[in-house]
Amino acid sequence: MxxxxxxxxxxxxxxxxxxxxxxxxxxxxxxxxxxxxxxxxxxxxxxxxxxxxxxxxxxxxxxxxxxxxxxxxxxxxxxxxxxxxxxxxxxxxxxxxxxxxxxxxxxxxxxxxxxxxxxxxxxxxxxxxxxxxxxxxxxxxxxxxxxxxxxxxxxxxxxxxxxxxxxKESRDNHRQALIDHFTPVKEELCGDCQSRLDKNPLRILDCKKDRDHEAMQTAPSILEYLxxxxxxxxxxxxxxxxxxxxxxxxxxxxxxxxxxxxxxxxxxxxxxxxxxxxxxxxxxxxxxxxxxxxxxxxxxxxxxxxxxxxxxxxxxxENIELPIDQRLDCYVVALGDEAKIQAASIVEQLRLSGMKVDKDYQDKKMKAQFKAADRLKARFVLVLGEEEIANDLIAVKNMESGEQENIVLEQLVSYLKGII
Structure with a gap:
């Protein structure tokens, strides 16, 4: 289809x-x-x-x-x-x-x-x-x-x-002038223009087929009848x-x-x-x-x-590129079943705070999740694994600078809002 x-x-x-x-x-x-x-x-x-x-x-x-x-x-x-x-x-x-x-x-x-x-x-x-x-x-x-x-x-x-x-007065006077002008060459015009001559002769001037006809070039101008x-x-x-x-x-x-x-x-x-x-x-x-x-x-x-x-x-x-920013603010990488559940909560909080956020939904390995973050032009990648969960932390990597630091989970939203 x-x-x-x-x-x-x-x-x-x-x-x-x-x-x-x-x-x-x-x-x-x-x-x-x-x-x-x-x-x-x-x-x-x-x-x-x-x-x-x-x-x-x-x-x-x-x-x-x-x-x-x-x-x-x-x-x-x-x-x-x-x-x-x-x-x-x-x-x-x-x-x-x-x-x-x-x-x-x-x-x-x-x-x-x-x-x-x-x-x-x-x-x-x-x-x-x-x-x-x-x-x-x-x-x-x-x-x-x-x-x-x-x-x-x-x-x-x-x-x-x-x-x-x-x-209306100006157009009526011009209309009659157009009728007088095009009537002698009516048979040389296209079928549409022949019909327009009686109904709305002004539209003859807008014809694409007859635009090069000599009568078009010498047609009376509306400006002469204003x-x-x-x-x-x-x-x-x-x-x-x-x-x-x-x-x-x-x-x-x-x-x-x-x-x-x-x-x-x-x-x-x-x-x-x-x-x-x-x-x-x-x-x-x-x-x-x-x-x-x-x-x-x-x-x-x-x-x-x-x-x-x-x-x-x-x-x-004119080769004008519109300044459209399609980057993600954050991509959450979750490693392990418990991290996946926790990641859903983190993604929800960040989205509700106004950020553009996504995560993996295809059970990819860590390297593949980072590649996905790259393709989506994520500014920050948030990594959550067993060690981070045990210490109530999450790793935040700045994808532009390459710098990474651990942030307390409760402070994650305020931290990211401060730098995004």
């Missing part, structure tokens, strides 16, 4: 890296005053049809959807924002006196797509959502958090790309990024793959050599209409999401 295609087993030695990264992201979120939310792994399919958009590739091609025993259409979540906003509306978080509501999440998402390096059918996403503020400053804050998620782990080859998708409010909003976001010392590039063709975005949109990419053809690490933007679409009051929002898999790939591409 093998795991399903597009999934992976994270084994000891690898999971420690994931835990380290996840703890770093949680700590960073806490410093920005974002609080964790945990939503179900599956939702009613309608949530993603309404929240993500019927014209998106996610809804049309990539969702894991099934009918449950109650004849309800259920979908494994393909992204996190729709679920977070659904929960925000359902639990009336908009009524909290502390606004905006600042949330983060981390967990598995599911998309049926061709598995490739850094893109799995089950993948883990970390994301943040700030709901309840239309201040350009919080756009900059979310971008700052996204950038620092990578920088604090040591990544340097980063590129931030931003754009404005404008408000009204005064949208243009001013974008300028303020850039001003905040400037004063925060966050470098960026404006890309007039940047659009996000989901229907709910407006105003600020951004992506963070890796410029690291050997990272791969798909350079995008994360992306996000503002979605001022999504809360209303899901039955809530008019509430602006902005957020981003990143893939933990791609983050780890970027760390590998």
């Amino acid at each position: 093998k795991g399903p295609r597009g999934t992976q087993d994270l084994l000891p030695g690898v999971t420690e890296k994931w835990q380290y990264v996840e703890e770093k992201l949680k700590d960073l979120s806490s410093r920005y005053n974002y609080h964790e939310i945990r939503t179900p792994i599956f939702e009613h399919t309608e949530l993603f049809q309404r929240g993500v958009g019927d014209t998106t590739d996610i809804v049309q091609k990539e969702m894991y959807t099934f009918t449950d025993k109650g004849d309800r259409s259920i979908t494994l979540r393909p992204e996190g924002t729709a679920s977070v906003v659904r929960s925000f509306v359902q639990h009336k978080l908009f009524g909290s006196p502390n606004q905006p509501t600042k949330l983060f999440y981390i967990g598995p998402m599911f998309r049926y797509e061709r598995p490739q390096q850094g893109r799995m059918r089950q993948f883990v996403q970390f994301g943040v959502e700030a709901l309840g503020s239309e201040d350009p400053a919080i756009d900059a804050e979310v971008i700052s958090l996204a950038m620092n998620a990578y920088k604090e782990l040591g990544l340097q080859s980063l590129k931030l790309v931003i754009n404005s998708l404008g408000d 009204n005064e409010y949208s243009s001013s909003y974008f300028e303020q976001v850039k001003a905040y990024l400037d004063v925060m010392g966050i470098s960026y590039v404006v890309d007039k063709n940047l659009v996000r793959g989901l229907d709910y975005y407006n105003h600020t949109a951004f992506e963070i990419m890796s410029d690291a050599e050997g990272f791969g053809a798909i350079t995008t690490l994360s992306g996000g933007g503002r979605y001022n209409g999504l809360v209303q679409d899901l039955g809530g009051p008019e509430t602006p929002g902005i957020g981003f999401a990143l893939s933990i898999e791609r983050l780890l790939m970027a760390l590998e591409a």
Whole structure:
């Protein structure tokens, strides 16, 4: 038996890296005053049809959807924002006196797509959502958090790309310009883009198949159609990024793959050599209409999401070793039946005092137990035999210095806590 295609087993030695990264992201979120939310792994399919958009590739091609025993259409979540906003509306978080509501999440998402390096059918996403503020400053804050998620782990080859998708008026004007521009060459576009031309022409700019078509290069820019409010909003976001010392590039063709975005949109990419053809690490933007679409009051929002898999790939591409200490504090070597029983008590005491401790469970000889301690990188080996038991002592060997001394058993915990 093998795991399903597009999934992976994270084994000891690898999971420690994931835990380290996840703890770093949680700590960073806490410093920005974002609080964790945990939503179900599956939702009613309608949530993603309404929240993500019927014209998106996610809804049309990539969702894991099934009918449950109650004849309800259920979908494994393909992204996190729709679920977070659904929960925000359902639990009336908009009524909290502390606004905006600042949330983060981390967990598995599911998309049926061709598995490739850094893109799995089950993948883990970390994301943040700030709901309840239309201040350009919080756009900059979310971008700052996204950038620092990578920088604090040591990544340097980063590129931030931003754009404005404008408000509804701006987008409507741009939408018509795109229709007028692409209609003459409609038959030259792929089937998806031909369908998008009528439903959501902005998504044509995000097409991977037609990216080299001449019409793509000359397509009208949304920046040319921003009204005064949208243009001013974008300028303020850039001003905040400037004063925060966050470098960026404006890309007039940047659009996000989901229907709910407006105003600020951004992506963070890796410029690291050997990272791969798909350079995008994360992306996000503002979605001022999504809360209303899901039955809530008019509430602006902005957020981003990143893939933990791609983050780890970027760390590998830049040869960054995470400072993970997998050493044991102590390994207890027991010689003889009475010592084995006594060792179980010692191991229990040391673990409850906060130390990482292990012992032999395969009846190995003394030399083999020391080898096991070496493999586990134990800092100290505690030796308990008949002589030590008779004198109420235990031998403590410092594996780095090689020094060894006998310690009274009753004083062992306080002694080790003093030096570890």
